[in-house]
Amino acid sequence: MFSYRHAFHAGNHADVLKHMVLIATLKYLTEKPAALMVVDTHAGAGLYRLDGDYAGKSGEADDGVLKLFKALAQVKPAQAATNSVATLSPVLQDYLDLVGAFNHAGKPKVYPGSPFVIQRLLRHEARDKLKLFELHPTDHNSLEGNIAQLEAGRQVAIARADGFEALKALLPPPSRRALVLMDPSYEIKSDYARVPACMADCLKRFPTGSYMVWYPVIPRPEAHDLPRRLKTLATQAGKSWLHTTLNIGQHADMAQVTMPDEKAPRPGLTASGVFLINPPHTLKAALQAALPPVLEALGRGRGQGFTVDGGG
Numbered sequence: 521m522f523s524y525r526h527a528f529h530a531g532n533h534a535d536v537l538k539h540m541v542l543i544a545t546l547k548y549l550t551e552k553p554a555a556l557m558v559v560d561t562h563a564g565a566g567l568y569r570l571d572g573d574y575a576g577k578s579g580e581a582d583d584g585v586l587k588l589f590k591a592l593a594q595v596k597p598a599q600a601a602t603n604s605v606a607t608l609s610p611v612l613q614d615y616l617d618l619v620g621a622f623n624h625a626g627k628p629k630v631y632p633g634s635p636f637v638i639q640r641l642l643r644h645e646a647r648d649k650l651k652l653f654e655l656h657p658t659d660h661n662s663l664e665g666n667i668a669q670l671e672a673g674r675q676v677a678i679a680r681a682d683g684f685e686a687l688k689a690l691l692p693p694p695s696r697r698a699l700v701l702m703d704p705s706y707e708i709k710s711d712y713a714r715v716p717a718c719m720a721d722c723l724k725r726f727p728t729g730s731y732m733v734w735y736p737v738i739p740r741p742e743a744h745d746l747p748r749r750l751k752t753l754a755t756q757a758g759k760s761w762l763h764t765t766l767n768i769g770q771h772a773d774m775a776q777v778t779m780p781d782e783k784a785p786r787p788g789l790t791a792s793g794v795f796l797i798n799p800p801h802t803l804k805a806a807l808q809a810a811l812p813p814v815l816e817a818l819g820r821g822r823g824q825g826f827t828v829d830g831g832g
């Protein structure tokens with residue numbers, strides 16, 4: 521427990537998919553004037569340096585947000601809107617603009633995690649609220665420090681608590697409108713069971729909420745079963761759902777035979793998925809338009825592709 525640090529993974533292809541979906545969902549939900557509560561059960565540190573030690577060591581952002589900016593924003597992230605707006609779908613443009621807003625023109629150096637992505641889209645006048653949970657002591661401290669800079673006051677609350685457990689007391693929200701993001705690290709196998717158990721409980725407490733789950737697409741039965749279990753829960757509750765995956769494929773050099781004294785290259789995570797219950801009805805078409813250029817920019821070879829399915 522607690523060996524996972526999101527700083528190694530910030531801005532990778534999985535964050536690109538997750539944060540694109542998150543932005544699109546929030547933009548839709550904040551179109552209605554009534555207050556929205558957003559719960560981020562696994563918040564992480566909130567802000568990440570892409571030119572720091574962690575990201576530098578893993579190089580994951582190089583194959584994610586940095587590659588995307590290079591391909592689509594012509595290395596001018598803050599001006600992405602003026603460069604390629606005519607050819608990019610709104611979901612992708614919104615993602616580039618939001619990341620660009622945390623950076624000066626040029627290669628992005630800072631990456632906003634989900635707490636900062638969400639906070640940026642909340643409305644003070646509507647009294648939207650953000651509840652953040654993070655268990656890791658170091659990341660919790662970083663999150664508190666990062667959020668303090670926003671001077672967001674009572675709009676944002678942070679607790680060092682188990683997000684799955686803490687969520688129970690928040691549902692249903694007083695405003696009767698909520699988005700819950702469940703983004704565990706799946707560092708411990710029990711997360712794969714806790715997500716659907718928590719979702720079943722949420723659907724009983726607050727059936728009309730919107731729920732979003734991220735998961736890694738890896739050859740593990742629990743990971744494979746997770747979207748199926750969520751789909752069953754949605755169907756049994758009579759709720760609509762959306763399931764999207766992005767696979768950037770394997771590096772061409774992964775197939776090469778390595779010399780006996782070389783370490784085999786680590787395959788790393790090549791694919792991930794996001795499952796939503798009660799998604800915006802506009803999201804399926806929006807992602808179908810947004811993902812082809814993302815795949816074109818990030819695709820590395822064998823296995824690459826994306827899916828967008830929905831029902832209910």
Ligand code: SAM
Nearest residue numbers: 526562563564633634654655656682683703705
């Ligand atoms: N949501 C973040 C984002 O998109 O920027 C990334 C979160 S990261 C994948 C998962 C985080 O959950 C880690 O920082 C980890 O320390 C934390 N964590 C693990 N188990 C937890 C739990 N039961 N409750 C709250 N946080 C937890």
